Amino acid sequence: MTPFTTFTAVSASLPDADVDTDIIYPARFLLITEKKGLGRYAFYEKRFDPAGAERPDFLLNRKPFREAGIIVAGANFGCGSSREQAPWALADLGIRCIIAPSFGEIFFGNCFKNGMLPIVLDGEPLARLRADAEAGAMLTVDLDTCLVIRPTGDPIAFTVDPWRREALLNGWDEVSTILARRSDDIAAFERHQQLARPWLWQRDAQENDAHG
Template sequence: MEPFKTLTGLVFPLNRKNVDTDQIIPKQFLKRIERQGFGECLFYHWRFDNNGQKRADFPLNDPKYAGASILVAGENFGCGSSREHAPWALQDYGFKVIIAPSFADIFHNNCLKNGILTIELPEENVAALLKEAEADSLYVTVDLEKQTVSNGNAEFSFDIDPYPKHMLLNGLDEIGLTLMLEEEISKYEQSVQ
């Protein structure tokens, strides 16, 4: 994983509550086992019609959101089944940060373990970001070290547990963390032979 320190990115506003993992990545796309290639399936039934053509009424298809790396959504984002494919699809599409008033616990943890920063902000702050991003192109800066989100007009603070913060700042997943102890593991293995 790549270390995450700060990100300034375009916001995609998804002004919907209770977006479940089947809406994020429908079940028919869960047959793959590799982590790549899921971005094209993200929000599939919202983005595409029955003939596979892009729907003009879904904002992610609007060229003004091309290249968005920060998704702002309503409460309870990522509810539903515990599929790890949902963070894979969001990440493969290009999202590095998701901001919402609340997340489903398993989805939240899966995102952090896959290098996506999930940020919980009060509903009024999320509503302000959604409104601004729907009206015009909105770029915000996320600073993980300072734990802030800034849109140029306002700065919002967020909480994050120290362990996932450390993992994200250092670009570590659980395997990477274990490999940092490789020398000690080798010494132990040699001592018990």
């Protein structure tokens, strides 16, 4: 997974509330299981008409917003079904950060698992960022300091769970996170098991000898 440290990109405002995962990634594309290339299907019904032509009234089809990497969204973004293709499609589209008052719970967790940073903000800080996004401003999200830096230079602070922040900063998926945080425990367990149940390790030893 690509680490998320500091990310600078065009921002876009999608203020509608309750944008569910079926809007983000329509169900008719669920038979596609490859991550690569899914960006073409993100917001498909909103981006394209029935003939497949771009809808000029959809924000992400217009400059500079078609280059957006940061979305300032409405409340309950990513609600609905648990389909992981929704964050896959957004990531493939180039979106790495979504800022909203609230998120669908499963979508929120899936963002972190796919190298994306969902930020919960509300009130006046969100209003300032939405104004920036409506203008297509460049924003910088610094996960190390937990700040969103605006074109005016005044930063807006945000919070993120420490363990999720650490995983994003290091580019750890779930397996990498366990190996990094519990490596001593894993090694101790393996040493104990090798002594208590050596027959479980005989096949590995034989295979290593065969390839050594």
